Amino acid sequence: MIDLLLVNGVVITMDSERRILEDGAVAIHNGRIVEVGETELLRGKYEAERTIDCKHHCVLPGLIDAHGHGGHSMFKTIAMDSPSFWMPVMTHTYKHFVTDEFWYYEGKINALERLKAGITTGACVLGSMPRSDDPVFALNHAKAYAEVGVREIVCTGPCNPPWPHSFSRWVDGKRITRDVTYEEVLQGAEAVIEALNHAHDDRIRAFITPFVIVTSVNPSAPTPADQLYGLTDHDRYQAKRIREIARKYDTRIHSDAFGGMVHLAIQDKENALLGPDVHLQHCRGLSFDEARILAETGTNVSSAPGFGQVNARTPITELIELGATVAITTDGTAPAASFDMFQAMRKTQLIHQAALKDYYYLPAGKLLEMVTIDAARCVGWDDELGSLEAGKKADVITVDMRQPHLTPAFMYVHRLVHQAVASDVDNVIVDGKIVMENRNVLTVDEGLAIDEANAEAQRTVERAGLQKYMQPTKYFWGHARAYLDEKRFDPGDLV
Structure with missing residues (x-):
């Protein structure tokens, strides 16, 4: 007898043949x-402790969000x-004003939002820049994810210079601040990896995550070619x-990269943060030769749709044509992104069609690959996740298609990519365990x-x-363009 049998669904396997079974079943044990x-066939072959009728549902592998934030x-x-100042405001908050318990409460709501969006595996960089001066933050975040039952890839490591860096902990309601050295931050990251990589029955993994692959250039946007002066000693170290x-820990590397960084990184071929064990997020503003380097080194790439893509596009289509693996991510959930990967697929398609002035780029099937099997390859988990195949982990979601916006009942991949939203996900199974049923969370x-x-x-x-930073401006209502007309951000606040 097997544990679970899903029957009567439209099973979108994402296997090597990309089979779609219109009256399909999935046997789980x-x-x-x-x-x-x-x-x-499967009804006659297996007796199950629990059978779920998936009539009027699409059954597909759990979505994988290869980059987001805790x-x-x-x-x-x-x-x-105040988008010009969002990063320093948030980074300062994470460094000095969050409690240890914050990471547990946030981890639970973070995991729940992903669960209810059909995301069964999500990467979380802890903070706007990773924070690893103490392992307790990652431990609390992973504990919350484990309780909810969603897979988490905890991403932590050093933020950018200068060093030492000031960080605060809150003890009995009082702020205690100390300067932390670069080596201490690396030790904290190692402690996280040692404690969490493959923890909770391998539902939690931990990657070493420097904020960016090259620290000496703009960490949040492409750097012009005439400002690429070569690697610094700290970059190399x-x-x-x-x-x-x-x-040492047989784990993977996850980081951010922008145009110019790949050109610099390859100058240190022995230690370059490039290659099949590396996954780089954003990659906006890459030159064609940098895209070629990523493809030739087998470096994995992921990208989230957003306004930044208008000014400096991630060359997704070029990378795919060159043979690189590229995933779509949400980069959720602040300041304005959500964990809705259905929306992320559509936004990604729109941005690239508009940028390339070509309606035919990124067909629906490719978009779905980029949040399932391609995303699994990006995070090095495609041996067990990303498709519905015998022997793989039973991470499965069902989408309720019997709704006006998902009717008529044909061209199912097109329907999912172009019309579905996160709240259409009805059931979620992780590791063969039903975590959400009829949109009711069963774990917490x-x-x-x-x-x-x-x-x-x-x-x-x-x-x-x-x-x-929460108050609407006087241009909030009735105006076509927003102005702040007041000074909300003061560098003196960052103390």
């Missing part, structure tokens, strides 16, 4: 897929009216140390998690003095 086939779920929309940690008290997150978010806003 001991957390893994036993077989995928026609309903009539912490951001508490700060949605804060400071989005960081690459060497990150490589050492990745080898969702209402309590929301209440706890709201309370902690309010306390953090007050502690960090973020209220001024």
Whole structure:
């Protein structure tokens, strides 16, 4: 007898043949897929402890969000009216005004949003820049994810110079600040990897995550070619140390990159943070020769849709044509992004069609690959995730198609990519366990998690003095363009 049998669904396998079974079934036992086939065949072959009728549902592998952030779920929309200063405001908040418990409460709401969007695996960079001066933050975040039942890739490592860096902890309501050295931050990251990589029955993994692959240029946008002066000593030292940690713990490297960084990184061929064990997010503004380097080195790339793509596009189509693996991510959830990967697929398609002035780029099938099997390859988990195949982990979602906006019932991949939204996900299975059924979360008290997150978010806003970044401007209503017309950000606040 097997544990679970899903029957009568439109099974979109994402296997090597990209089979779509219009009356399909999935047999699951001991957390893994036993077989995928026609309903009539599998019904006659297996007796199951539980059978779920997936009539009028699409059944597909759990979505994989290869890049997002831990912490951001508490700060949605804060400071989005001051985009020039959003990063320093949020980074300072993460470094000095969040409690240890913050990461647990945020982790739970973060995991719940992903779960209810059909994301069964999500990468989380802790903070706007990674924070690893103490392992407790990652441990608390992973604990929350484990309780919800969603897979997490915890991404932590050093932020950018200068060093030492000032960080604060809150003990008995009091802020305790100390200067932390670069080596101490690396030790904290190592402690996280040692404790969490393959933890919780391998539902949690931990990657070493420097903020960017080259620290001496603009960390958030492409650097012009005439400002690429070569690698600094710290660039080379960081690459060497990150490589050492990745080898020591047999884990992967995840980081951000922008135009110019790849050109610089390859100058240190021995330790360059490039290659099949590396996954780079953003990659906006890459030159064609940099795209070629990524493809030739087998470096994995992911990209989130957003306004930044208008000014400096990630060359997704060129990378794909060159043979690179590229995933779509949400980069959620602040200041304005959500964990809705259906929207992320559509936005990605629109941006690239508009940029290239060509309607035919990024067909629906490719977009779905980029949030399932391609995303699994990006994070090095495609041996077990990303498709519905015998022997793989049973991470499965069902989408309720019997709704006006998803009717008529044909061209199912087109329907999912072009019309579905996160709230259409009905059931979620992770490791063969039903985690959400008929949109009811079965693992944790969702209402309590929301209440706890709201309370902690309010306390953090007050502690960090973020209220001024939450007020609408006088141009909020009735105007075609927003102006701030006041000075909300003061560098003196960053103390």
